[in-house]
Amino acid sequence: MTKWEGNPKTACFIFPEASGHINASLALSARLAKKWKVHYLSNEVMKDCIVNSGATFDDERDAAPELCEDRGDGRPGYFSAYERLRHDVLPDSKAWEGR
Numbered sequence: 411m412t413k414w415e416g417n418p419k420t421a422c423f424i425f426p427e428a429s430g431h432i433n434a435s436l437a438l439s440a441r442l443a444k445k446w447k448v449h450y451l452s453n454e455v456m457k458d459c460i461v462n463s464g465a466t467f468d469d470e471r472d473a474a475p476e477l478c479e480d481r482g483d484g485r486p487g488y489f490s491a492y493e494r495l496r497h498d499v500l501p502d503s504k505a506w507e508g509r
Contacts, residue, residue, distance in 0.1 A: 424451045436463045
């Protein structure tokens, strides 16, 4: 096993678009960013809020484009990725059953 050489004082937040959790995390991010490195993987629409909290913003479309593609269900982003996964793993399930 390889020893991790990274900074132990690093926090990463990953939230899907329109997530109610991201707003609640920004106050924590602002406090953490005073002493830690804080990174967010999120949607471009949240960039200003994230950067204003002192965190680094990474656009989910650049870092994980496969999660953001609309594959015909009309719901881009994580919703589309979830629906594709549900279709592949539980093809006969209803949306609420897959969750």
